[in-house]
Amino acid sequence: MAQQKFDFLIIGSGIAGLSFALKTAAHGKVLIITKANEDETNTKYAQGGIAAVWNEHDNFEKHIQDTFDAGANLNDDEAVRTVVTQAPERIQELMDIGTSFDKTAEGSFDLAREGGHSEHRILHYKDATGKEIERALLKKVHEHPNITIANHYFAIDIITQHHLGEIVTSNTKDITCYGVYVLNIRSQKIETILSKITCMATGGVGQVYATTTNPLIATGDGIAMVYRAKGYVQDMEFVQFHPTSLYNPNEQPSFLISEAVRGFGAVLRNADGTEFMQQYDQRGSLAPRDIVARAIDNEMKITGNDYLYLDCRHLDRKGFIEHFPNIYNKCMSLGIDPFKQMIPVVPAAHYLCGGIVVNKQAQSSIQHLYAVGECSRTGLHGANRLASNSLLEAVVYAHNGSKDAIEKMKTIAFKDAVPNWNAEGTEHPEEMVLITQSLKEVQQIMSNYVGIVRSPLRLQRAFDRLEILYKENETLYDKTTISPKLCQLRNLICVGYLIIKHAMRRKESVGLHYMLR
Ligand code: FAD
């Protein structure tokens, strides 16, 4: 099969991939591949907004300090300063391409507040900020003559010396990415796509847990691909659980009740109506996420309940519906009137702070391979991400990374003699029952033993159980036809393994990693 060649190959069509594409497109041919419909991304589900210093009450030092406080000071100083100080410029660019953010009647931006922020500094579009950003970015991408976007293209593995039979003798820094093997889900053919620069923008890993706010695409594919290619991955123990997803046991993914609702005045309560957060932190319901999620987890264990409540009954109805129309409609559709009843909420896996290690230019440890967005580990978040800092991180690193990539691209030639994969794939796996069952087991193992509260015994048990699933799945992978579902399971097992391994290494409790002794 003929091999396609692109100057820039981007895997993922969320805020990170689309931003990287728009930044590089004036300098070469760009292909974006995405395994589902182009807008099916974590980005589309982002509610609260994007953080930036935007008015005279606020300043960069405050946003920097809040980011460090949330991250338990494990943050990388330069990453924090770069992201915070570039925020206004990058957000202005989003507006320049047509993104709307809500304004007050007086015409200034309607800045919201979320957990861990000492100021109102979240720009938002109602409670659907991600959808609005994704819409604007996709429109611009479609208009650009240099950008092709291929939907339903599933990246299986990045191509390195390993696939050419070349031995990398010295150290892992010599590993180079030449492109990607991709399953074209519609034609069921595995294609070879060669690139000068490849950018991983594959998003998060929420699907490794049984309860998550992340859509089905969030299976950590990019992180697993890079790990298999011997790239560096770090900080995987820092999985953020959002304190308030809507308790609705059969809904997958869990619907988020934005932290901005607490910023608007909603209060967490027990089944008996007690406001319990003050016992845990003086910032109450608006303490950073790790503290609130842990407090809810603890209260649920003490009371034996499967959920707690978010009380909105005292809030201004008109203002609430204006700010949170989707949340209001969702609650009403389930028969919960937020002004009459408290909303049942439960923590859910939400965001990964770690991932593919990158430098300040978004370059990974693998040559010619960049990583941006949630799949990357920039050091910005430390041990716990500050709310609404992740959309921001994606646009800042897409900007800085693209500048570096454009210069490098000019010096890189396409690799010769890359072999084709020479196999067909399928959308419908032969042994679906095995895949479905193993996936459930992975999610249960991770939720039960590697969730908000961990212990050495729980981690060891998770490790042992996952090892069995790993071996079983490798056998299935070797014996059956490649399919996205099989590959995703393989990637989730890899991600689960990395979370456990990194959690075992970190002995102390810090940020999102809380260990019982
Ligand atoms: P994504 O937007 O997830 O995009 C990943 C892309 O990669 C998708 O197109 C996917 O199909 C593709 N992909 C993955 N694997 C493959 C593969 N193997 N082959 C081909 N394509 C692949 N952050 C904030 O800052 N503010 C918020 O208010 C906020 N609210 C949130 C609310 C929810 C419910 C969720 C889930 C997250 C929220 N976040 C928020 C986090 C934020 O949305 C994400 O971190 C961010 O959108 C990630 O963007 P991304 O471009 O890195 O990845």
Ligand code: SIN
């Ligand atoms: C939310 O709206 O609560 C999510 C914000 C975030 O994850 O940054």
